[in-house]
Amino acid sequence: MVIKRSVRPLFSVLLVFAAAAATLCFRVIVSGTFGDLLDVRDARATENVPSVFDSALLTFAAVDLAEKSLRQNVEQLVDMDFRSDDFNRQRSFLSAGRYRLHSGERSVRRGPMDLRSPEFYNLWMKFRRYLRDWWRHRQYDPDVMSNMVNVLKTVNMTGVLESGRRYRTCAVVGNSGILLKSNQGKAIDSHEFVIRLNNARIGGYERFVGSKTSLSFMNSNILHLCSRRGGCYCHPYGENVPIMMYMSQPVHFLDYALCNSSHKSPLMITDPQLDVLCARIVKYYSIKRFLKETKKPLEAWSSNHGGPEFHYSSGMQAIMLAVGICNKVSIYGFGKSDTAKHHYHTNQKTELSLHDYQAEYDLYEDLVNTPKSIPFISDKFKFPPVIIHR
Known part of the structure; x- marks a missing residue:
């Protein structure tokens, strides 16, 4: 090709720019350092143009780092013979060869259940069945939010399960000490459906947090502690208030297997597909914030x-549940300040290191302002209005 003398300078300039752009792209891809592209990503937030950063971030967020160890744990529990010596070596959740659960008057009278009794054998078989079913369904499904009212089912005020119904207004009440800065009790109680977290105490705090509870949402560590009480009592809001929990440890299905039969109100487990979705979303926001703040490699x-x-908090999943079953969601008691306790009802001042609360706050802001920017959720799902009360 012959280039006219008059356009050679222009051609040279373009060639230099092209070479520089190619070099920059190559360095970004090879080094895996995407922090410098964050500002570009934020500027294009309203565009539907994929970028190298988006693809890498989504791919990394979709990887479950705990998958291998969790699988090994589940397989070990399912395959283990509770009569074997290996089982006895693994029972850190048991006490001196006896399972300290009390499932009713008969068990309370007889004391802790012997691990080699027929009663415990039946419990163990039920535990393994629940665990297998949970693990079989633990996979990513972008449509889980659209099917929430049917998959998770909803609950009315008397504790009766209802399928396919959405609530008009829902309040998710977190446990942050910022609740003590304003009197939101009446506003919280005005909602049709109120979700509370991890059995947070409301006695003496009613003017700040309200008194109405439609659903008690908790992680399974709470039930594990409650299972040591007679009748698996875990009802600070009343025995007719349904309980929903996510399984933070597979072995806690043993507590669920026994306590489920003794509860007057429904005792439910979150859909494992929702668990996977929440894990991906929180990891995405955590990585995004990390790259922006540190400029370190992915x-x-x-x-x-x-x-x-690393794990999502109970509050985050409770909010996602509400988004799936409610026409309007109000969020209370999520956030922090230098002058507020971590929990309004305790003296705890520090946050758990396995959660990235600031990243979760970023998610909540997107739920309010730009819900379509939240990844891993099907485009078919219609987000309800969400309001955060500070």
Whole structure:
């Protein structure tokens, strides 16, 4: 090709720019350092143009770092013979060869259940059945939010399960100490459906947090503690208030297997597909914030956030549940300040390191302002209005 003398300078300039752009792209891809592209990503938030950063972030967020260890744990529990010596070596959740659960008057009178009794054998078989079913369904499904009212079912005020119904207004009440800065009790109680977290105490705090409870949402560690009480009592809001929990440890299905039969109100487990979705979303927001603040490589996130131990909070999943079953969602008691306790009802001042609360706050802001920017959720799902009360 012959280039006219008059356009050669222009051609040279374009060639230099092209070479520089190619070099920059190559360095970004090879090094895996995407922090410098964050500002570009934020500027294009309203555009539907994919970028190298988006693809890498989504791919990394979809990887479950705890998958391998969790699978091994589930397989070990399912395959283990509770009569074997290996089982006895693994029973850190048991006490001196006896399972300290009390499932009713008969068990309370007889004391702790012997691990080698027919009663415990039946419990163990039920536990393994629940665990297998949970693990079989634990997979990613972008449509789980659209099917929430049918998959998770909803609950009315008397504790009766109802399928396919959405609530007009829902309040999710977090446990942050910021609740003590304003009197939101009446506003919270005015909602049709009120979700509370991890059995937070409301006695003496009614003017701040209200008194109405439609659903008690907790992680399974709470039930594990409650199972030590007679009748698996875990009802600070009343025995007719249904309980929903996510399984933070597979072995807690043993507590569920026994307590489920003794509860007057429904005792439910979150859909494992929702668990997977929540894990991906929170990890996405955590990585996004990490890259923006540190400018470190993508791979450095794991060592700074506990790797396989990293997890979403109970509050985050409760909010996602509400978004799936409610026409309007109000969020109370989520956030922090230098002058407020971590929990309004305790003296705890520090946050758990396995959660990235600030990243979750970023998610809540997107739920309010730009819900379509939240990843991993099907486009078919219609987000309800969400309001955060500070």
